[in-house]
Amino acid sequence: MTAARVGVFGLLGSGNLGNDGSLEAVLAYLRAEHPEAVVDALCGGPEAVAARYGIPATRLHWYRGEYRTASRAGAIAAKGLGKVVDAVRTAAWVRRHDVVIVPGMGVLEATLPLRPWGFPYALFLLCASGRLLRTRVALVGVGADAIHNRPTRALVRWSAGLATYRSYRDDLSRDALRAMGVNTARDKVYPDLAFALPTPRGSAPSGSVCVGVMDFHGGNDDRARAEEIHRRYLDGTTRFVRALVEDGRRVRLLTGDACDAPVVAAILDAVDSPLVTAPEVASLVDLMKEMAAADTVVATRYHNLVCALKVGAPTLALSYAAKSDALMDRMGLAAYCHPAREVDADRLLEQFRELEKRSAELRQTLTERNLAATRQLDDQFHELTATLLPANNRPRQEAA
Missing domain, CATH: 3.40.50.2000 (Glycogen Phosphorylase B;)
Incomplete structure (x- = not known):
């Protein structure tokens, strides 16, 4: 058995703690259940990801000014060229993997300002490359919402439709994808991946x-x-x-x-x-x-x-x-x-x-809801193993 080659993809290491928390949860799952897997990233902040998580990382965009407004002719031309170069770079990166995981994040929504030719285009390149090159692409615990901008909505719908596996962090997200025309009949909803992170040891409330x-x-x-x-x-x-x-x-x-x-x-x-x-x-x-x-x-x-x-x-x-x-x-x-x-x-x-x-009452409610979230995320990770890495899991199952 050869080790599975797993890629992680997204705006990771770019300063957003939520995105990085989702990555941490997926890396913890891979290291616990698939320690033989060879993992690397295609992401927004490769230096930060490599330093913090100890995995090789490649820059998501060829053009470093991708998310800056381009007003001069040279910058506009560089952005346009970057779209072509990124198509080749993304396909070459995807081809080296058995599975690519997009860990959580609101990758299928536009609740904050978003241009279609930024991250939505990058996600489409990933999912299209996966389909063409027969690499499984998994959108794991992602967020989605209604999108009114037509180009953005089209790219999101195509990306989701091309993915091998989809799960969502809430019913709202699955319903939004269904409303955009994606068949979600087999897709499941689980709590946000960050609920799988270890909870720090409790300390007495300080009054703050x-x-x-x-x-x-x-x-x-x-x-x-x-x-x-x-x-x-x-x-x-x-x-x-x-x-x-x-x-x-x-x-x-x-x-x-x-x-x-x-x-x-x-x-x-x-x-x-x-x-x-x-x-x-x-x-x-x-x-x-x-x-x-x-x-x-x-x-x-x-x-x-x-x-x-x-x-x-x-x-x-x-x-x-x-x-x-x-x-x-x-x-x-x-x-x-x-x-x-x-x-x-x-x-x-x-x-x-x-x-x-109502502080005491609500703390009790949250204790119960958190226990349920932990159980549901255990189910999510078991499903990932069965769906994405079954061959690599077989020796472990047989030994057990």
Whole structure:
């Protein structure tokens, strides 16, 4: 038996802690169940992935300025050439593998600003190459949502249709793919992959409040009013933090992506209190450690919510997309969602106080829901072995 050649693909190592957390969960599964597998990555931040996870990594795009706006003729030409070069590079990388896994992430959605010829095109190249070269491509625990931009929707639909295996992190995602014309009859829904990460050892709540912030400008359909949405979000969140400080509460500002730093700086400058601090976090495990020590969490980014819920912290979501509402409902906290586009500091404070009154009850609910999530993700990984790596699993099964 030869070792399976497994590739992982996505915007990994690019500063988004949620994406990297999904990668960590899949790598832990592969190392535990398929230690003989040879793993490498095609990703956004190859240097970071190679250094942190110890696997070879290749840059996703030939043109390094792929996600910068091109205004000059030279940059536009380089981007255009990059699309052609990436088609050849992606096919050559896919050809070297038996299986390619896209670990979690919202790869089939456009809830944040997204151009069709960026990542949607890259994902299409991957899935088309897999089909042409007979390499199994698996979209594992991914997120999806309704997409109104026609080119983006077409690329997402084609990509999903060409994949060998699909599973989703919520029913909303599967329903969205079905509405776009993809046959999802055999696709399954499991909790987000980050729920498979180890939970840090618990510590007694310290009386602090974790507030997870985001450089939020609305979604793909909100480009015309992006700055207005951002100002409202920042103003409402700042007023909420100031109200907590006036009550004598200690606040820890947390992020989930490198791009969130300006929001943290703006709040620190506006509130200007020693009660407000911003610890550095480098992974979802770091986030979970912070949240495990908090009395309560208020967060915007999806994977900030996942971390808070996983450690059993009473959580209030500043919801920017339907996926946040679906996650909160799944974990029994549907009543504690507040729209990120229209942050009303007074109403948010009311919800926060109600949440704290029910803290003990909600912690018990989260304990039960987390146990169920762990069992479901065990099923997910068993299914991956049976579907994607059956030949490599046969000697182990026979020995057992």
